[in-house]
Amino acid sequence: MKMNIFIAxxxxxxPLLFCGEASMTLHLMPKPEQLVWEQGQYRLQENFTISVxxxxxxxxxxxxxxxxxxxxxxxxxxxxxxxxxxxSPEASCMIKAERIGKLQLNEDESYSLTINPQAILLAANxxxxxxxxxxxxxxxLACDDNGYxxxxxxxxxxxxxxxxxLMIDVARHxxxxxxxxxxxxxxAAVKMNVLHxxxxxxxxxxxxxxxxxxxxxxxxxxxxxxxxxxxEIIDY
Numbered sequence: 566m567k568m569n570i571f572i573a574x575x576x577x578x579x580p581l582l583f584c585g586e587a588s589m590t591l592h593l594m595p596k597p598e599q600l601v602w603e604q605g606q607y608r609l610q611e612n613f614t615i616s617v618x619x620x621x622x623x624x625x626x627x628x629x630x631x632x633x634x635x636x637x638x639x640x641x642x643x644x645x646x647x648x649x650x651x652x653s654p655e656a657s658c659m660i661k662a663e664r665i666g667k668l669q670l671n672e673d674e675s676y677s678l679t680i681n682p683q684a685i686l687l688a689a690n691x692x693x694x695x696x697x698x699x700x701x702x703x704x705x706l707a708c709d710d711n712g713y714x715x716x717x718x719x720x721x722x723x724x725x726x727x728x729x730x731l732m733i734d735v736a737r738h739x740x741x742x743x744x745x746x747x748x749x750x751x752x753a754a755v756k757m758n759v760l761h762x763x764x765x766x767x768x769x770x771x772x773x774x775x776x777x778x779x780x781x782x783x784x785x786x787x788x789x790x791x792x793x794x795x796x797e798i799i800d801y
Contacts (some may be wrong), residue, residue: 591716593704594755595725603717607657609635613643616656621665628660631699638706639713658685658702666691673716673759675723678702680715697722697756704754730759736766739788746801750767762798764790 591600613635615628628647636643648656666672669704676689687702689695701722705715731752733740740748749760764772770784773791781789790798 577615591705593701595722597701597722598725599721601719603719606714607680607682607685607717607718607758608711609645609713609715610639611641612642613658614648614653614656615658615660616648616650616653616712617660617662618650619662619664619692621662621695623694624660624662625690627699628698631703633719634703635706639708641713644651646766655684658687660695661686661688662692662695663690664692666693668693670727673723675721678700678718678720678722680705680719681717685715694723696753697724700754700756724756724758728759729738729757730761731757732761732763734763734766735771735790736763736769739771739785741788742790742794742797745798749798 613632615632617625617628625647629645632643632645632647635641636645637764643790650656650659666674672693673690674694674697676687676694678698678701679686680702687695687698689698698720701720702715705718707714707716710753731748733745733748735745745762752758752760764770770780771789772781772795773789774780775792
């Protein structure tokens with residue numbers, strides 16, 4: 566019983582300890598290829614805005630999610646609309662992506678991230694690289710007695726390996742949709758790019774088969790993904 570109480574106290578105390586020391590230690594995963602410390606901090610206020618240049622719907626969606634995630638972590642109520650540079654030339658965080666990236670191996674996922682006390686600039690050749698940079702920005706979030714901030718840094722980063730994958734074996738060990746999505750969120754946070762979803766095995770057939778329906782009807786105990794659910798996973 567004493568041990569259980571001690572663990573509970575440590576779990577609640579840890580975020581406070583981390584918060585106080587965040588300005589001294591960066592917790593980045595994976596480690597960026599190049600990182601240079603600069604002077605100062607970018608202090609977060611409720612007027613924090615993000616602008617996106619380019620025509621990538623998924624980058625706009627990712628920037629919107631970033632605002633919501635920042636609001637959830639800081640308790641600050643940011644404007645929830647991502648704008649174009651033409652409408653907000655002095656946005657707090659400016660994201661520039663030259664083109665829409667292809668979902669294939671060896672696509673350019675590089676990015677540069679510059680943070681100074683006045684503004685944040687995230688630039689990438691592809692929107693996929695910009696997505697990787699947004700995850701780094703979220704990992705840089707820190708706090709002290711005066712509130713939340715991003716440390717001033719200059720980062721040049723690109724993946725070391727083209728294939729950064731995770732396999733989930735739902736054929737042998739069934740995992741529902743919400744677990745798959747939660748794993749995809751975790752993969753995105755650490756910049757992984759390949760999900761290997763193991764759907765069929767002699768111990769389970771976990772995908773709807775319209776041509777031979779007994780495969781999933783008799784080989785899944787009712788736990789399988791429909792075609793619509795597979796499309797939803799791919800879209801997610």
